Amino acid sequence: MNTHDQDRIQHLLREALPPTQPAEPARDLWPALLERLNAQPIAALRTVPLLDWALALGLVALVAIAPATIPVLLYYL
Amino acid sequence: MRDGESSVLDRFRQGNVDAFETLFRLHQRAVYGWVLRIVRRPDAAEEVTVEAFWRIHKAHARFDPQRSFEAWARTIATHAALDWLRSHRLERESLSESFVEGPAPVTPDPAVTAEIRNRTALAFGRLPPRLRIAALLAVVEELPHKEVAEALGISVTAVKLRVFRALRLLRRDLQQQGIAP
Numbered sequence: 001m002n003t004h005d006q007d008r009i010q011h012l013l014r015e016a017l018p019p020t021q022p023a024e025p026a027r028d029l030w031p032a033l034l035e036r037l038n039a040q041p042i043a044a045l046r047t048v049p050l051l052d053w054a055l056a057l058g059l060v061a062l063v064a065i066a067p068a069t070i071p072v073l074l075y076y077l
Numbered sequence: 078m079r080d081g082e083s084s085v086l087d088r089f090r091q092g093n094v095d096a097f098e099t100l101f102r103l104h105q106r107a108v109y110g111w112v113l114r115i116v117r118r119p120d121a122a123e124e125v126t127v128e129a130f131w132r133i134h135k136a137h138a139r140f141d142p143q144r145s146f147e148a149w150a151r152t153i154a155t156h157a158a159l160d161w162l163r164s165h166r167l168e169r170e171s172l173s174e175s176f177v178e179g180p181a182p183v184t185p186d187p188a189v190t191a192e193i194r195n196r197t198a199l200a201f202g203r204l205p206p207r208l209r210i211a212a213l214l215a216v217v218e219e220l221p222h223k224e225v226a227e228a229l230g231i232s233v234t235a236v237k238l239r240v241f242r243a244l245r246l247l248r249r250d251l252q253q254q255g256i257a258p
Binding site: 001005006009010012013014015016017018019020022023024025026027029030032033036037 | 094098101102105106109110113114117119122123126127130131134193194195197198201212213216217218219241244245247248251
């Protein structure tokens with residue numbers, strides 16, 4: 001593609017997609033952002049792998065069924 | 078840099094939400110305007126602006142207060158917009174719509190018909206997003222290559238190469254449709 005072709009295609013592109021005009025958001029975006037910020041701790045909980053949740057539930061079940069295992073578990077923690 | 082701004086940037090870096098809101102209020106218009114140049118749809122620009130500031134907040138600890146917040150925010154916003162382009166491949170209808178709603182050329186060339194404009198816009202929408210974004214900023218918005226390179230986090234040579242490849246692909250696409258630029 002020579003310089004002439006390049007200039008022609010650039011001209012065509014500018015005709016098809018004129019530059020955007022200066023603009024600002026139609027609404028205040030802070031509330032939407034704040035909502036995402038507040039949802040962060042819940043989202044972080046969701047990222048905990050399922051295996052970790054299963055292990056935690058297993059430990060709770062073990063302690064409930066056999067409370068005598070608590071000192072053993074504490075020893076290994 | 079003034080002491081007040083420096084203090085806000087320091088507090089932002091430490092994760093202070095009030096400082097973050099101050100920076101958001103100061104820069105949201107600039108970031109929105111920048112994103113709009115890339116995604117070219119006001120609703121999408123709002124969505125991407127929120128996403129960009131969300132990423133900025135997540136990366137607060139990595140911000141260097143000695144650097145320009147605006148330039149840093151612009152780079153993050155550019156990547157958020159690029160991700161949006163990748164995940165929202167413009168369909169024929171939506172691109173036509175944005176073309177119709179977009180501003181008309183200041184001095185339209187009478188030799189370029191509305192159909193050719195429409196076909197060019199559609200062909201442009203089919204380009205790979207990383208080429209499209211470089212061409213949008215450098216050719217359509219006529220921004221300096223250095224500024225585009227900083228926003229994309231690539232070299233000036235890489236910008237020139239992407240623009241050249243975008244124009245070459247666009248030309249080939251139009252030629253296949255029987256349009257000789």
